[in-house]
Amino acid sequence: MFAAVDRRCVMNHMTQEFTNFLFELNRVKAREGGRSDCQRHREKRLAVDNVHKLQRMEELIGDRRVEDERSLIKTPSDVQANNQEHDSPTFTRQIRSDQHGSPCFIYTLAFFSALGGFLFGYDTGVVSGAMLLLKREMNLSSLWQELLVSITVGAAAVSSLVGGYLNGLYGRRICILLASFIFSAGGIIMSVAQNKEVLLCGRLTVGLGIGIASMTVPVYIAEVSPSQLRGQLVTVNTLFITGGQFIASLVDGAFSYLPHDGWRYMLGLSVVPAVLQFLGFLFLPESPRWLLQKGDTQNARLVLSRIRGGVNVDEEYESIRSSIEEEKIDAGEGPVLWRILTFAPARRALIVGCGLQMFQQLSGINTVMYYSATILQMSGVQNDQMAIWLAAATAFTNFLFTLLGVWLVERVGRRKLTLGSILGTAVSLMVLAAGFLLSAQASPPVTFHPNDPSLHNSTCITYGFCESCMLNPDCGYCYGKNGTGVVESSCMPVYAANTEAAAAGRCSNGTQESAGVFWAYNYCPTSNSWIVLLGLILYLAFFAPGMGPMPWTVNSEIYPLWARSTGNACSAGVNWICNVLVSLTFLHVAQYLTYYGAFFLYSGLALLGFVFVVGCLPETKGLHLEEIESLFGRQLCSCGAGGSQNVHYTRVKGGNYRSDEDVTDDE
């Protein structure tokens, strides 16, 4: 018995010594960015020596606990093996037994939080259907239509940045409550609006809510989730975004049959989930990590124990507490953004987070979604009602494949999922572009020139082919059919208030069906449309499980706590700004480069994104939030590099040990 006690004493002593050594090493590294090569080499050798010491100790003592301690010191191959281990049934069983009570409460928290994602999706998605009715009822010019659509995204960009500050100051819960209150107010304003100015106020208000929700909800879910469920639960938020977009398209379809005031229901229905979220969050707790950061230790422990089902949370609590203590040393002085920019690991995380959000939008998701109705029309769907329902099918496909992402994220990990997704997205964009290219090459000519004096000043009548005619937003193609061929086709100015008809002639309002002619606005009749349709389906299948959710998921986990709100605010801001940029420039890009040029461009940008992800995105699956920050201790663009022999240090009871690789900051 004494021998056993002795063994334990020796082991404890040596482990303590080793822990102290690593702790000191970490501090030296954090403080001295510019150590000499010689010093670094010495530290590396010391670290390796210690690993050997510990191995010998393990052999000598043969104590099972040594193995436990050793598992806290990882080489990259260990990290990899560890990731594979996570998939093994033994590991899963171990996780289950580590699992803190019933996860029911966690699912409730995730559900009420993700309603923020739902509202984000609903309010950005519903406007296209509402606009069809609004532009007739309020006689909206195209400038007003653009304003009503883009003011929401613009307001989201601004409020996501402000949201970072609010999050840090008042906490995640208050911000979610604020966002749902703003959503409700916006929904009410829109549904009772008597004129376009009030409507614009309503759209601006919901935009403010979207921005705050988009950056707060992933952070909140990540902070309350146990590490092995975190990826899945944060991805559920994106599932709710795409779910919101899908429900919005259904609501658009249903109320499109109500030409008078249908838009009020479409825009106003968002109040229901907003109020539900507000009521739910009155009873839900603050993030324990934020509470601890603010020094409210009692409540933090209480909340943590509550969300873990009342089991012992000492270890988790201690790990969060000690990481906050150490962060205070790391974080330095001054405004948070400045501290992020001057602290290499946080700066690297910010570059990765913003880069992912940027490439998500530059891959053209919202253009493809927005353009899906037209793509479907090109494939032969001429009926407008039908096009609305088919757009709902597109939104459903996006939702369905996001569900695949929820299933895959903890199985294959964030890195592989993002890599496969962005590569597939780039290839699908090429297929889309090739479809448009072939359609442009087979573009039917203009064969009929109506002799209407009112058309003499119009540029539309100067075009010789459908392709050039449809690229001008003021013109459309009016044609008749002979079997599968196009006959008697003309390029006509579009009716200003309603792009579904020409301003004059055979394709003007109400005359199309009786005259046996068809009006193609924004597209050309083509037999290559199936390639475009194939590209669209492939695009959604690849984009939705990875590039859709992963930028949000990864951002919620890569920043140290002190930088989390600001980091997420900046990356969400980048997402919204790029969203505005891509949507506003798409028509101009298409005019200069044609549609196939635009999609080839997005494909090139997605390939660039692939290179970025290969080099810079580390795997975060299965790691605790406090461990993830250590992944950014080494040079950026080496995250994907394997085969290095360097040692990774992870937290050992209070020590925040970073990678032993070079910590110079030359991204």
Ligand SMILES: O[C@H]1[C@H](O)[C@@H](O)[C@H](O)[C@@H](O)[C@H]1O
């Ligand atoms: O992750 C989401 C999702 O992919 C949506 O479908 C898209 O509209 C958003 O812009 C994006 O941030």
